[in-house]
Amino acid sequence: MGQIESFSTLPLQQCIPSYLYWEYSDDQDLQAFVTSFNSITQGYTDWFNNTPLGLYTSPNVTGPLLDWIGNGVYGIPRPVLSNQTSFVTAGYNSIPYNTMAPYDGSSFTSSGASSLASDDIYKRMMTWNLYRGDGQMFTMGWLKNRVNRFINGANGSDYEVLNDPPSISVSGNTFTITSFDDSVFTALQELVNARLVSVPFQYNFSFVNISFYNDGGVLWMTAPLNYPTSSVGLSAGAVWYNGGTVAVTPGGSGAGSPVYFGSITAAGLLSLGGGGLPTSNPHNLNQLWNNSGLICISAG
Structure with a gap:
């Protein structure tokens, strides 16, 4: 038996x-x-x-083996990420007269770049398309869960969905997704725009990237998103959004590893905090420092 x-x-x-x-x-x-x-x-x-071959999130499943499993087992090939835009100009009276040769001709132009997705992005995309715990009915919760899982679930791992990132709003048939600007969020935008992740064809999607910028040596952020907007109740060295600038609550060692504008993301700084930033100008190009509670950017 x-x-x-x-x-x-x-x-x-x-x-x-x-x-x-x-x-x-x-x-x-x-x-x-x-x-x-x-x-x-x-x-x-x-x-x-x-290395269970069906478990593509395993750290042992990488490279060609991941391609074999993704394509052969699940029917999902590794995606090409592209920010390419194309323009077709054709037809009489569609452009200013005498700006194209030959008369009443047509032209095709494109610009941008494309590359194969990394193992990490490939696995996140597979989890988006294969995850069944959210059900099959498209709702705001369904979309928020999937976006949150994609952004935070490294190598396609599951992620406990919280009420923080991302922010999603809807107007008519357009959903606007707002999140911190980084390479993973950029990859998600390219996948959604190419319809390589499962989303209903009836809806459009737009994206807002929350990022830092340098305003005369002061660190500014385009919107608070998940940053606290007050220092009340925050721990020593925590960062918060102060009307556009990024502030630090008093306290902290001031002796952490250097943090640089252009390398640190808004999400990364929120997690790291500002307690380790130097409290005087380090005179090191683009290094962040705590200027009496205001995060500034060294000019070198």
Whole structure:
């Protein structure tokens, strides 16, 4: 009678070792060969136990193996991320007269760049399309969960959805998604615009990137999003949005690792805090510093 498969039963953890017949047991060369053979076969066993081929989020599933699983098992090829825009100009009286040759001709122009998605973005995209816990009915909650999971779930991992990022609003049939500007959010925009992640075709999507900018040596942010807008109740060294500038509550060591404008994201600074920023100008180009509670950018 066959054994019933059960997920509570672990697969075989140790391979059945090879061994020498007794009459050859005193041969050191043969013993070394058998030991090496057993080590290699145990390595294969360990790899298969640690790399379930259906679990694409595994850290062992990368590169060509990820492509094979994504395309072969799930039917989702690795996406090409593109910010390319194209323009077609054609037809009589569609452009100013005598600006195109030949008369009543047509032209096609495009600009931008494209690249294959990294393993991390590929896995996040697969989780968006394969996740079933949100149900199949499109709602604001469904969209917010998926966007939040994509932004925060490294390598396609699940993420406990919170009420913070992203901010999503709707007007008519257009959903506007607002989040901190970084490479992951940019990738999401390109995937949504190309309809490579599952979204209803009836709706349009626009994006607002919350980012830093340098205003005469002072760090400004385009909108608060999830930043506190008051210092009340914040811990020492926490950052908050002060009407456009980014402020730091009193306290902190001032001796943290250097943080640079252009490298740190708004989300990253919110998580890091400002307690480690130097409290005097470090005279190091683009390094952030705490100027009596106001985050400034060193000019070098």
